[in-house]
Amino acid sequence: MKFNAFLVIGLCLFASCNSYATEKTIIRLGVQASGTVDWELSALEENPHPDFDLKIEHLANAEAGKIALQSGSVDMIVSDWIWVSSLRATGSDFTFYPYSNTSGALVVAENSPIHSIKDIKGKRVGIAGGELDKNWLLLQALAGQEKLDLNASVEKVFGAPPLINEQIKQNRIDAALTYWHFAARLEAQGYRQIIDGRGILKGLGIQENVPSIGYVFKESWANSHKQALINFFKASKQAKNQLCTSDAAWQKIIPLTKVDDLPTKTKLRQRYCEGGIEHWGKPEQQAAERIYTILRTLSNKQLTGNSDTLQPGTFWTAE
Numbered sequence: 073m074k075f076n077a078f079l080v081i082g083l084c085l086f087a088s089c090n091s092y093a094t095e096k097t098i099i100r101l102g103v104q105a106s107g108t109v110d111w112e113l114s115a116l117e118e119n120p121h122p123d124f125d126l127k128i129e130h131l132a133n134a135e136a137g138k139i140a141l142q143s144g145s146v147d148m149i150v151s152d153w154i155w156v157s158s159l160r161a162t163g164s165d166f167t168f169y170p171y172s173n174t175s176g177a178l179v180v181a182e183n184s185p186i187h188s189i190k191d192i193k194g195k196r197v198g199i200a201g202g203e204l205d206k207n208w209l210l211l212q213a214l215a216g217q218e219k220l221d222l223n224a225s226v227e228k229v230f231g232a233p234p235l236i237n238e239q240i241k242q243n244r245i246d247a248a249l250t251y252w253h254f255a256a257r258l259e260a261q262g263y264r265q266i267i268d269g270r271g272i273l274k275g276l277g278i279q280e281n282v283p284s285i286g287y288v289f290k291e292s293w294a295n296s297h298k299q300a301l302i303n304f305f306k307a308s309k310q311a312k313n314q315l316c317t318s319d320a321a322w323q324k325i326i327p328l329t330k331v332d333d334l335p336t337k338t339k340l341r342q343r344y345c346e347g348g349i350e351h352w353g354k355p356e357q358q359a360a361e362r363i364y365t366i367l368r369t370l371s372n373k374q375l376t377g378n379s380d381t382l383q384p385g386t387f388w389t390a391e
Contacts, residue, residue: 097124097300102137102146105130108253108344109150109171111325116311118324124300141166141288148289153360154206154367156288157386158377165291167388169305170283174347175269176200176207177255180247181240182262189215189267195246196227198236200254206284207249207269209370210363214275256343260336273359276366280359283349294388302390309349316345357387 103109113128129146131137137149142164153168160166180186186195189211199208212222229236229245233254240248240258247266248258259265267275269284287305294301314321322341331337361382368376 096122097297098127099124099297099300099304100127100129100145100147102129102131102140102149104133104137104150106328106330107150110328111344112308112311112315114325114328115315115321116307118321119307119311121303121307123303126304147293148287150285151288152206152285153283153382153386154364154376157364157379157383160383160385161377161379165385166288167291167294168286168288168386169388170286170349170352171308172285172347173270173281173283173349174252174343175284176205176249176251177268178211178247178249178266179240179255179258179263180266181243182264184246184264186247186266190218190220192222192247193220193225196229196244197222198229198231198239198245198248198250200231200233200236200248200250202230204371204375205249206367206375207272209367209375210269210272210276211249211267212370213366214272217275252343252347253340256339257331257336260333260339273363278359278362280356281351282356282359282363283352289388291385291388298390312345312348316341316348360387 101113103113113126117126129140131140131149134151137146138151138155140146141149141151150171151168156166156168178189178192186192199205201208215222229239231239233250236245236248236250237254237258239245240263248255248263250258252268255265255268270281273282289301315325316322326337329337329340331340364376364382368380
């Protein structure tokens with residue numbers, strides 16, 4: 073019996089079967105069903121990482137994700153840094169790490185007489201996301217530089233992105249300000265982009281590419297699983313790069329896009345890949361503070377909450 077026990081212990085040590093040495097960090101990630109985050113997660117799961125395991129929970133919509141994160145049923149979701157700052161202002165320790173800087177766009181029919189923001193004066197504009205949509209607020213700021221009050225000079229139609237797309241196809245609206253993947257679908261069908269979110273920011277004097285959405289999680293949880301989280305972010309970026317450089321990798325996730333025609337597949341891939349995070353540091357974070365100030369003023373604090381400034385710790389760093 074003693075010999076057998078020593079043999080088992082010896083084999084266990086040789087095989088490194090100490091549970092603490094081999095245990096992976098479980099990352100419970102909440103993502104919207106049929107969302108674009110699924111694309112790179114699918115690519116990422118093709119190559120399991122020794123440091124972490126993903127447990128993916130599909131959620132109905134963005135609000136369901138926020139509820140799941142705050143209740144603790146998931147460790148991480150994809151959301152925006154404005155929401156993170158508003159939570160931190162109330163004492164929460166949620167924080168943000170960038171995922172994509174792809175943003176929405178203002179789109180019109182190919183034969184539309186609209187060629188600039190000034191041309192939408194007196195027109196009927198469909199807006200995805202409601203009165204507090206960030207692109208809508210920033211578009212108002214840009215128009216304001218030319219003494220154009222969009223709130224007073226356009227007829228606004230608010231609705232979910234699929235509805236906005238249908239409205240412009242049926243000529244019920246003259247222009248659509250919608251999320252990037254819905255704009256890409258329209259572009260693939262011949263619609264013209266007037267300006268996108270990045271162009272709006274450049275018009276406002278913000279040259280840095282500031283990510284619109286990112287991974288959101290508790291700072292305390294991140295600090296307890298720092299290396300696994302760093303490795304997840306690296307693996308996530310590699311997976312996205314693979315989808316943008318390897319046709320074979322892209323072919324595997326095409327079923328997730330739920331599109332059949334080649335022009336739409338091509339445009340979706342183009343816009344998706346344009347959203348890669350190339351730089352993320354002080355210049356981009358300082359630019360985010362300027363964007364915050366604009367959004368706070370235009371939304372009358374409804375979007376940002378009462379805090380005058382972007383909250384410290386909104387952006388997570390591993391240092």
